[in-house]
Structures are given as C-alpha cells and as structure tokens.
Amino acid sequence: MHIRSLMLGAAAIAGALATPAQAKQGDVLIRLRGIMVAPNEKSGSILPAFPGEKVSVDNAVTPELDFTYMATDHIGFELIAATTKHSASGRTGTTGSLGKLASTWVLPPTLTAQYHFLPDGKIRPYVGAGVNYTVFYNEKASGALEGAVGDTKVHMSDSFGLAGQAGVDIQLNDRMFLNLDVKYIDIDTTTRLSTTAAGVQKVRVHLDPFVFGVGVGFKL
Template sequence: MLKQVALIALMGLSVSAMAGEWQVKVGASALAPTQDTQIANGTLTVEADNEFAFTPSVEYFFNDNISAELLLATPISHDVTVNGANAVKIKHLPPTITAKYNFKNSTGFTPYIGVGATAFIPWDEETSGALANTKAKVKEDYGYAAQVGFNFQPADAKNWGVFVDVRYADLNPEVETVVENFKLDIDPVIYTLGYSYKF
C-alpha cells in the first residue's frame, strides 16, 4: 500500500511539466478520534485523546478543477488511556494524499471535496501508569481518507488565501502490550484552519 501511495505521488510530480499551478498550505489542526476499543472481554476501554498539530501540505493543480494534495504533518502525539488512566503515549506521522475536485466559480470561495489514502507510521511509544516499565509496540496502518472544505481568496489577493477543511481518516493500528494485542480504533476527524499560497 505504501508503494502504491508513493507511486501516485510520483505520478503527480511527473506531470509538473504540464501547465498547472502549485499551492502551499500551512494549517493548524485539531484531531478528534471518533472510536474507542474494548479489550479484556469488554472490561477495559482504550481510547486516544484529542490533539492539536501543525499540518502543512503541498497541492498541485492540473487545471482549475482537478488537483492532488499531499499532507505533510509533523509528528503527532496521542495519549492513549485505559479506563481513563494514561497508559501509552504514541507519536506517529500521518502522510495523506487526496485527489480533489475544486468547484471553481466567479466568487472568492472555492469549495472542494477529496478522496485518497492515508497512513499511520509509528514514531515512538512510551508506556506509563499501569503499563510503566513494560513495552508497547504499535504497527503501521493504512486506510482511506476523505476531505471537504473551501478556500477563500480575497478580491485584492493575487496569490494568497485562507482555507478551512475537515478530513476523515480510517486508521486502526495494531498495538502489542503485555496485557493484550488489539487494534486501536482511532478513525480521527481532523479540523483544519490555515493559510494558502499559490504560485
């Protein structure tokens, strides 16, 4: 799957000789997991907390309507709790690529929708609380992604704008602990506000 994502990204880059435009987006995001996980025969509830992240991205416009966006977020940390008590801190990278349709019109507002693929690449794991002094391992995971949002370009702005979007990522990495091995259902919704610059 990772090879397929890389291939899609390279294909996007290979058309840079065609007429088109690049856009850089710098945003701040709130990540809200939508699921939790039941383990130990349903007696323990495992869930990841909400987090904030710096989420830059690069987008290439093939024409006014079709574009491809690659999300390049910095490592994101999640405190994972068991029945409300901290147990594991997970740091990961969430590279995401989406193919987008931009509803270009005569106003400064350009709504868009996108679908694509995402990944959960573990960066570090640290145990605490009841799991302190034990090891926890989180595996890579891959899933689909979707987004909806809009970019607003003021009338007097030549290249810059602001954007708001919402993404959904299907992510359920496998976690190995001394207690039990399980899939951590995260499936986050990501709310982003940021600045865009097209050149």
C-alpha cells in the same frame, strides 16, 4: 482626453490587482494550517487479562503543511505532512484506575484527489478522497502502567486506509487565501503491551479521526 485615458488605465490596473488569483492547471498551492486531530475511536478489550476493559485516545493540536498540484483547473492532488502526539488511557476497571497507559507519536501522510468546483471564484469549495498510511513511532508506556506491572514495551502496528475531505479556499489578495478544511481518515491499529507482570496484552483500536484545519495558503 489624455486625463480621461490615464484614469481609465489606472482603473483597469486597480481592477486587475483586485481580481482574485485563480487556481489554474499547473499551479502549486501551499497551505499552512493549524489542525486538531480528534479520534473517533472504537476500542476492543485489552486481552487476555482485562476482558471488557477498553481504551480512549485524546485529541491533539499541531501545525500542518500541505501541497496541492492542480492537474487541471478543477482537479488537484493534495499531500499533507504533519505529526501529532496522542495518549491512550484506560476507561474502566483496573486499567481505568491507572489513567494514562501509553503515548505515541503519529505520522499520517495522506494523499487526496480533489475536485474544485469554482476555480475562477473568490470562494472556491472542494471535495476530495484518497489514501492514508499512518506510522506510529516513539511509543512509550506510562509511569503509572510500569509502576503497576513493571517494565513495559509498547508497539503499535502501522495502518493503511481511505480518507475523505471537504474544504474551501477564500481569496484574501492576489496570492494569499484563507483555507478551511475537514478530513475523515480511516486509521486502525493493534497495540501490543509486553509487560513483566502481566505478560503480553493486545488491544485493537479503530481511531478513525476527524481532522479539522484552518490556515492560510499561497499560490506559487
């Protein structure tokens, strides 16, 4: 009888250890993801000198850190921190022949309110919506552009927009989980190119990137 009791106790302890950690009210979740920022850009013309000539923006991959505070078992608030570097290139005509026109670093802190559907489950999907403020910094003209028009100063206006997301947490052990996440962020900017030979040129770009992420998370 004593041996049976010990076996039952050991089984209970093993079961408890195997039980997935649950995202509960008051928990703080930390995720470390690798993300790809893929602009879904729509560009206006480079005006006034190059009507009809537009720009494209490349993808970027970077690590990202985010924090989620669970206000209730189902409602969480996530803040992400990451920065990426992107290049803008001409598509056609004169600017297209130059290729890369400018580069910039992008800092897009995004706050979303999330609804977690199955906080007690091993697989926990969620959706979210929120706001984003994007800062463009360290903007630089390319060597090809400055070789064609002389010294060029680049300025990109900051952006405020909405964001949406969907994702899932998959429990790996009592504290760690795998995370898959995708976001859509509304980012618009006006780029101002102040050049020696061509004067001031402006182009309006709707970047609107998808942000695809995969990583691991921990419950504090």
